[in-house]
Structures are given as C-alpha cells and as structure tokens.
Amino acid sequence: MKKNILVVSCSQSGQMTDIVSAFTRPLKDAGMNVHHEILRPQPAFPFPWPFFDFLDAFPESVRLAPRPNQPLAVAADAPFDLVIIAWTVWYLSPAQPTTAFLQSDAGRQLVDGRPVVSVVACRNMWFSAFDTLKTLVAKAGGRVVDHVALTDESPALATFITTPRWMLTGRRDSFLGLPPAGINARQVADTARFGAALAGALARDEEKRGTAMLRGLGAVKIVPHLILSERAGRRAFSVWSGIVRRFGRAGQRRRIPALCLFACYLVLMILTVVPASFLLQKLAAPLFARRLAAVGRRYAQPSGTESLP
Ligand SMILES: Cc1cc2nc3c(=O)[nH]c(=O)nc-3n(C[C@H](O)[C@H](O)[C@H](O)COP(=O)(O)O)c2cc1C
Numbered sequence: 001m002k003k004n005i006l007v008v009s010c011s012q013s014g015q016m017t018d019i020v021s022a023f024t025r026p027l028k029d030a031g032m033n034v035h036h037e038i039l040r041p042q043p044a045f046p047f048p049w050p051f052f053d054f055l056d057a058f059p060e061s062v063r064l065a066p067r068p069n070q071p072l073a074v075a076a077d078a079p080f081d082l083v084i085i086a087w088t089v090w091y092l093s094p095a096q097p098t099t100a101f102l103q104s105d106a107g108r109q110l111v112d113g114r115p116v117v118s119v120v121a122c123r124n125m126w127f128s129a130f131d132t133l134k135t136l137v138a139k140a141g142g143r144v145v146d147h148v149a150l151t152d153e154s155p156a157l158a159t160f161i162t163t164p165r166w167m168l169t170g171r172r173d174s175f176l177g178l179p180p181a182g183i184n185a186r187q188v189a190d191t192a193r194f195g196a197a198l199a200g201a202l203a204r205d206e207e208k209r210g211t212a213m214l215r216g217l218g219a220v221k222i223v224p225h226l227i228l229s230e231r232a233g234r235r236a237f238s239v240w241s242g243i244v245r246r247f248g249r250a251g252q253r254r255r256i257p258a259l260c261l262f263a264c265y266l267v268l269m270i271l272t273v274v275p276a277s278f279l280l281q282k283l284a285a286p287l288f289a290r291r292l293a294a295v296g297r298r299y300a301q302p303s304g305t306e307s308l309p
Contacts, residue, residue, distance in 0.1 A: 001203065001205070002031055002032060002033060003032050003033065003081040003082065003202045003207070004032075004033045004035070004078075004079060004080045004081050004082075005024075005027060005032055005033065005034045005035070005080060005081065005082050005083075005084060005202075006035050006037060006074065006078070006080040006082070006083045006084070006110060007020055007024060007034060007035065007036045007037065007083075007084045007086060008037050008039060008083065008084070008085050008086065008098075008101055008107075008110075009036070009037075009038060009039065009085075009086035009087070010038065010039040010040075010041075010086075010087070010088070010095060010097035010098060011038075011088070012045065012047035013047060013166070013170070013172070013182070015121060015182050015183055015188075016086055016087075016088060016121055017038075018188050019086065019119065019121055019150065019183065019188050019191055020036065020084075020086050020119075022188050022189055022190075022191045022192050022195070023084075023086070023119060023191040023192065023194055023195045024036070024084075024195055025192055025195060026192055026195035026196035026198075026199050027195050027198060027199050027202075029199075030199035030202075030203065032199060032202065035074055035078075035080075037072055037073060037074050039069045039097035039098065039100070039101050040069055040070040040097070041066075041067045041068070041069055041070075041096060041097050041100065042067070042068055042069060042070045043067070045057065045067070045096070047167075047170065048166075048167065048168055048169050048170035049167050049168055051168060052256060052259065054167060054168060055259040055262065055263055056250060056251060056255065056259060057090060057091070057096065057250075058090075058091050058237075058240075058241060058244065058259070058262065059240075059241035059242075059244045059245045059250070059255075060096065060241075060250050061090040061091045061093045061095070061096055061099075062091050062092070062093050062237045062238065062240075062241040063241050063242075063245065064093065064099050064103070064132070064136075066096035066097070066099045066100040066103070067096055067100065067250070068100050068104070069097055069100045069101060069104065071106070072106050072107075072110075074110070076105070076106040076109040076110060077109065078110070080110065080114060081114075081115075081202070081207055082114065082115050082116075082117065082202065082207050083110060083111055083114050083115070083116045083117070083142065084116075084117045084119060085098065085101075085102075085116055085117070085118050085119070085133070085137075086119040086120075086121075087118070087119070087120055087133065088120065088121055088122050089120065089122035089123070089125060089126050089129045091237060092125055092128050092129055092230055092233055092234055092237060093128075093129050093132055094129050094132055094133045094136070098133070099132075099136060102133075102136040102137065102139075102140055103136065107140065108139075108140035108141070111137055111140040111141065111142035112140055112141035112142060113141055113142065114142050114143075115142070115143060115145040115207045115210060116137050116142045116143060116144045116145065117144075117145065117146040117147075117148070117198065117213075117214070118130070118133060118134075118137075118144050118146065118147040118148070119147075119148045119150070119191070119194075120133075120147070120148070120149050120150065121150040121151075121183050122150075122151060122152075123151065123152050123159050123163045124151040124152060124156060124159065124223070124226060125226060125229075125230050125233075126149050126151070127226065127227045127230050127299050128230045128231065128233075128234050130147065130149075130299070143210060144302065145207070145210060145211060145212055145213065145302060146198075146212050146213055146214040146219065146302055146303045147219060147220060147301075147302060147303050148191070148194050148214065148219045148220070148303065149219070149220040149221070150183045150187055150188075150191070151183075151221070152181065152182060152183065153184060153187065154178075154179040154180075154181075155179075158178045158179055159181065160270055161178060162175075162178050162179065162180070162181035163181050163182075165181065166181040166182065193217060194214055194217060194219070197213065197214055197217060198213055198214065201213035201214075211302070212302040212303050212304070214303045215303055215304045215306075216304065216306060216307065216308035217303070217307060217308075218304075218305060218306065218307035219303035219304060219305075220299070220300060220303060220304070220305055221305060222296040222299055222300055222305055224292040224293075224295060224296050225278060225281040225282070225285075225292075227292075227295050227296070227299060228277075228281060228292075228295075229274065229277055229278070229281075232273075232277065233269075236265075236269070240262050240265065243258055243262075244258040244259060244262060246258075
C-alpha cells in the first residue's frame with residue numbers, strides 16, 4: 001500500500017540533505033509518497049558561520065527559544081502515515097530549525113498522533129539532544145519509534161578541530177594530516193539500508209504498531225563516557241546560556257563580552273576538563289560499569305545497537 005511520509009530536515013552544508021536523499025531513495029523506489037519539507041529559519045543562519053554568529057546561536061539553542069522558520073509548504077492537516085525528522089545538534093540540543101518546527105503550531109499538528117523516525121547527524125554528541133527531541137515530539141502528541149544516529153567516525157580529538165574549522169570556514173577537507181570533517185560518503189550511502197527496511201515495514205503496516213521498525217540494523221552506537229560528559233556539559237550550558245541572555249537578546253552587540261567569556265570557558269574546558277574527565281572515567285569505569293551499562297541501554301532505545309546478519 002502506498003504510504004504518505006513527511007520528511008522534515010535542515011542542513012547548512014548540504015550533509016543532511018545528502019543523508020535524506022540516500023535514506024529516502026528506497027522509500028521512493030517502493031512507490032511511497034515522500035514529501036520533503038526543508039526547514040528555513042527566518043532570517044537564515046549564515047554558513048560558513050562568522051565567529052560571533054556561531055557563539056550567538058548558543059543561548060537560544062540551549063534554552064529552546066529558536067529563531068522561527070518560514071511557513072511550511074505542506075498543509076498542517078495533511079494526512080501522513082509517518083514523519084521522519086532528520087536533524088543536527090547545536091550545543092548539545094537539537095538545532096534551532098528543528099526545535100522551532102516542533103514548537104510551532106503547524107509542526108505540532110503534523111507530528112500529533114504520528115509515529116516519528118528520528119535521524120541525527122552530528123559530530124558525536126547527540127545523547128542529551130535526543131532526550132530533548134523525544135520530549136518535544138511527545139509534547140506535540142507524537143512518538144519517536146525509531147532513532148538512527150550518524151556521527152563523525154574520526155578520532156574525537158581530531159574532530160574538536162575539524163568540525164569547528166568546517167563550521168567557521170566551510171572547508172571540510174583533510175588538513176594538517178587530520179581526516180576530513182563530517183559523515184563520510186560510505187556512511188551517507190549506507191543509510192539506504194534503513195530506508196529499505198522502513199519501506200518493507202511500511203508495506204506490512206508496521207508503523208501502526210507504534211514499535212521500532214529498524215531493530216537489528218546497528219542504528220546507534222553507544223559511547224558511555226560521552227553520555228556522562230554531555231550531562232556535565234548540559235548543566236554548564238544551562239548556567240552559561242542564562243548568563244548570556246541577561247546581557248541582551250540574540251544578535252545584540254551587548255552580548256559580545258559574555259559570549260567571549262563563554263568561548264574562553266569552552267576552550268579551557270575542551271583543553272583541560274574533557275581529557276581529565278575522559279581519563280577519570282576510563283580509570284573509574286569498573287566501579288561504574290553497571291550504571292554505565294544501564295545508561296547505555298537506555299540510549300540504545302528504541303532501535304538498538306545490535307546488527308543482525
Ligand atoms: C552552532 C553549532 C553547534 C554545534 N554543536 C554540536 C554539538 O554540540 N555536538 C555535536 O555533535 N555536533 C555539533 N555541531 C555539528 C552539527 O551537529 C552538524 O554535524 C553540522 O552542523 C553539519 O550539519 P549540516 O548538515 O547542517 O551542515 C554543531 C554545529 C553548529 C553549527
């Protein structure tokens with residue numbers, strides 16, 4: 001049976017657009033109606049990012065007070081069987097265009113009562129942002145039934161340099177012996193297998209069950225020490241975003257001193273606290289093994305880490 005699928009995405013560099021196109025090709029090939037809605041913040045965020053614009057996006061991203069999107073092309077009461085939300089992470093939160101969509105009247109109406117498949121592509125820290133996404137989807141009356149996470153496969157230390165370089169210059173090529181930034185072409189092409197599995201499940205009406213359709217495909221990888229680092233980062237971001245917002249609204253020059261302080265804090269944390277807490281967590285891992293495993297199991301839901309042959 002022909003199903004109606006809404007895909008909502010946003011991408012600055014085009015990376016997420018490539019992922020959506022590989023992911024949805026099998027759905028289109030199976031004859032499904034795929035409507036792709038590209039979220040367009042108004043005014044648009046620049047890419048590559050000027051340094052202060054990049055920092056200035058921080059408080060409103062964390063506080064879920066995003067810049068609004070342009071009106072959607074699709075009617076809010078259009079009858080979709082499934083919604084795919086393809087999103088990225090900004091400052092440990094879903095990117096502003098996604099949170100603006102999920103908090104808008106039209107977005108909430110489109111998600112209400114529908115199964116939602118979440119597809120995230122980011123550097124490597126999606127765990128707490130995924131909690132936020134699930135909460136926003138639930139508040140809109142929808143339910144995340146599957147979650148696929150794509151992260152940069154390069155060493156984390158390298159991506160601390162290559163991701164900001166990409167965001168601030170637009171260049172993602174290899175430099176100084178470091179690997180190229182972002183999700184590689186093999187990972188992008190590989191997302192077609194999720195689309196193919198989804199097409200099969202939709203043909204069997206499985207979306208009506210409200211349970212995961214993409215299990216056994218290794219949809220996510222869990223890195224327990226990142227989950228704990230993110231929790232500490234979220235707490236600090238919550239305090240810092242409040243401080244910066246006291247200095248002025250988004251875009252106001254009055255925020256520059258507070259943003260500069262935040263930037264210094266961020267660099268200091270990346271150079272000192274992140275490696276120290278990584279080491280500490282590695283050393284203390286046996287003591288927290290059960291707790292870490294439990295946290296890992298929680299974030300593996302709903303689609304799972306296991307790859308079945
Ligand atoms: C302002 C900003 C903040 C970001 N913060 C994070 C982050 O906290 N964690 C992460 O893994 N990636 C982060 N990223 C990387 C994005 O999630 C994403 O991978 C990148 O922006 C490419 O997405 P695109 O398809 O929109 O170009 C950030 C990017 C931007 C622009």
